[in-house]
Amino acid sequence: MTSIATKTVLRLAHVSKTYGEGESSVEAVHDVSMDLDAGKFIFLMGPSGSGKTTLLMLMGCLLRPTTGSVHIFDEAVSSLAESSLPRVRRSRIGYIFQGFNLFPALTALENVEATLNLKGCRGAEGRAEARNLLERVGLAKRMHHLPEDLSGGEKQRVAVARALAGNPPIILADEPTGMLDSKTGRLISEILRDLAHEEGRLVFMVSHDSRITALADQIFNIEDGCLQDGSRQ
């Protein structure tokens, strides 16, 4: 197993992903290698169909690479058995989705608490931790509302709080500002940046939004499945 420096949280080594077989196969990601460190707020940018989401899914253990390997800390997660992947996702990764993906029947507090329950934090402890997380994202006064009663920005804050449930070292965000106005989008981006800088997490975000790129510590550009040379370090 390759030894990874302690600061490196996520490492991709010559990762490629091909969908389908034979002549109809499509290579969505081609020979991508990257070392991603803790405490960084990193953007992945690129046009539609460039392989951004596939790369995010490979990082999040939702897809297996066709070739190459994915490591989280010292663990080669790309070669783990299927049955071990839920454990990795539970303990290592928090996800934020463009469409929020909140449970509509659960209040903001319950959305976060249910995720904590899933990660083993139950009972009064789970409820208290859910409150803490919502307070951290500024939603203390709206925690008992259902998602349908929340604005887009508030929903995404709940999603951020949910991603923080279980204190994962990696946050993967798929265009989290895509459905928000520019002001709210920037606010959410700032929260994510603070999670990286103040709490030492790796926050990796797919985005189209050029207005917030200034917040990023590092930007990768991807086109046709390949990382571009112009990526900003």
Added chain:
Amino acid sequence: MVSIARKNLFHDKIRFAVALAGISFAVVLITVQLGVYLAFRSNVSVLIDHTEADIWITAHGLENFDFGRPFSEKKRYEVAEVPGVAWAEKYFLGFGYWKTPGGSQETVQMVGFDPETMVGAPWSIVKGNPQDVKYFNSIFYDEAETNRLGNLPIGSETEINNHRVRVAGIVSGARSFIQSPYIFTSFKNALNLSFINKGNTVYVLVKVAPGYSVKDVQRRIRETVKDVDVYTSPDFSKKTQDYWMINTGTGVALLAVALMGVVIGTVIVANTIYTSTTEHLKEFGTLKAIGASNWDLYVIIIEQALINSVIGFAVGMAISYLVIQAMKKGHLPVLLAPPVLVGIFVLTVLMCLWSSVLSISKVTRIDPAMVFKS
């Protein structure tokens, strides 16, 4: 702990109500039909089950209790001589025509017992003294048959087979479910009222003496007394029940309706849970993406099924109670012992769990990557 299953279930109130209606309907169908079936089954052998006899002796080749055929009363004396027989009593059962006050006729079954020993006498007396049947052509009938027999009070008279009879009392719990009403009287009166020749009996009831085995005495009677059939009481009871339940198809029909309840309930619940699962597919995908195992998702679906089954059972039972009370007012017997209710509850739970299979199969195949593809 947050129950996603419960929250999702109660969030969509209309869907939940539809599921509950389906389960409750199934529970009512199953409960009422099963209750009627069990009452029916128990009722067809009610007279056998309420005598204190251990052994029944019948004419050879008898199909069931209600179609008793006469044989020589001398057999009774032969039976009484068999070692292990404490007593052997004659017992009558035969059809007759009851004349109602309106002039129409009802077929009745006359039950004749010995008023001295009271073996085979009615066991639950509402009015009158059962010893009075020893008086000439005095009869008792069941209160549930009052309307059918013309609302004749005690002391009033009518005719059976053109012989005058007098109502001496009313009994309960001896309603004939599918056959004609039972009319209780003395063996002597019954024989007088019937077309059967004197010197015959229809059954001989035997009590086994203490210290003897019923099976041994049954075997000895079979070896000693010819041209009769010899049954233990439970065997004769079962033979009669099986005749009405299986041979006539009546019991099968009742059970088929109960089974239909199970099928209807399963289809409705399966459809509801499956539709709910399909509509919440994105949520299940999200759960998988954030680290839920398949088993975590199964628990949600199973919990939904269990909540459905418990509430559906409770509502169904409440409705069944009202239906059964209404049926009892109409003297339609329904028999539901606590173990049967427990059985129906278990069946309801199994029905709901079985309904979850499609949904479980659906979430097993969810690709968590779907949450990024939308």
